[in-house]
Amino acid sequence: MGGEGRAPAFEYAYGPPATPRLQGIYRRVRDADLLRRLPEVQAIDGMFALPRRVRYVTAECGEFGAFYRPDQTQVVLCYETLHTLYERGLEQQRALGQDEGYALRYTRANVRFIVLHETGHALVQLLDLPVTGRQEDAMDQLAAILMLRFAGLDETPHQVVGNLDMAANWMLSRSTGAYNLHAYADEHALGEQRYFNLQCLIYGTDPEGFAGMVDAGDLTAARAAGCARETRRASRAWVRLLLPHLAPGYEAYEDEAVRYLERSS
Numbered sequence: 001m002g003g004e005g006r007a008p009a010f011e012y013a014y015g016p017p018a019t020p021r022l023q024g025i026y027r028r029v030r031d032a033d034l035l036r037r038l039p040e041v042q043a044i045d046g047m048f049a050l051p052r053r054v055r056y057v058t059a060e061c062g063e064f065g066a067f068y069r070p071d072q073t074q075v076v077l078c079y080e081t082l083h084t085l086y087e088r089g090l091e092q093q094r095a096l097g098q099d100e101g102y103a104l105r106y107t108r109a110n111v112r113f114i115v116l117h118e119t120g121h122a123l124v125q126l127l128d129l130p131v132t133g134r135q136e137d138a139m140d141q142l143a144a145i146l147m148l149r150f151a152g153l154d155e156t157p158h159q160v161v162g163n164l165d166m167a168a169n170w171m172l173s174r175s176t177g178a179y180n181l182h183a184y185a186d187e188h189a190l191g192e193q194r195y196f197n198l199q200c201l202i203y204g205t206d207p208e209g210f211a212g213m214v215d216a217g218d219l220t221a222a223r224a225a226g227c228a229r230e231t232r233r234a235s236r237a238w239v240r241l242l243l244p245h246l247a248p249g250y251e252a253y254e255d256e257a258v259r260y261l262e263r264s265s
């Protein structure tokens, strides 16, 4: 599938933290070469004709977070985030009676989503992509679409949806439910809204297959009714935005994208 002219456009680095508490995470992430093992990031590395390289780094930030630095075209994933995600994964593992590996899977799924969201910010800047409406919502959509399209080859559709589900769970878990002006004015939607937006995208890929989501309260019937359309619109928009920027060697993707646009119109 294409990629003959593949030239890596991304760089990966692991910054040593100063805080002793984060050394363990740093070593694990570095030894596992975590950033190079994110399937979707690998899939799109080299795919677009970017004017500058994007550098992915893990770093100590002093607080929880992940962000894109436009001046350095750098996606930064904080060790503090990995720590917090793992803790949350352990909580969920206990609460849901999940197996031993759950917390790690939870962390990994969320890292994929978060890094793709930040990659979206990079693409918007570097390819000068138009975004109307709230950019943060658009980045969540792109992350979800990339996860649906470029999951690992060994992953089943069930696992792909499971990963997105864990990302949705994380958004919900960050909400205190006690909102104030800061939350309402924030560039991000409320945690609950980001959760339902993501659920809607999942549901929209296969309303029949995911009919149970409405019964389970993961989505309201009113929102669910429009999700197939919502999902199709979002992915068509992203395909159309990214299509003109495919790098040489990705003609197969171009053909696939054109077929998709014709099929889904």
Ligand SMILES: [Zn+2]
Pocket (backbone or CB within 6 Å): 117, 118, 121, 136, 139
């Ligand atoms: Zn963002």
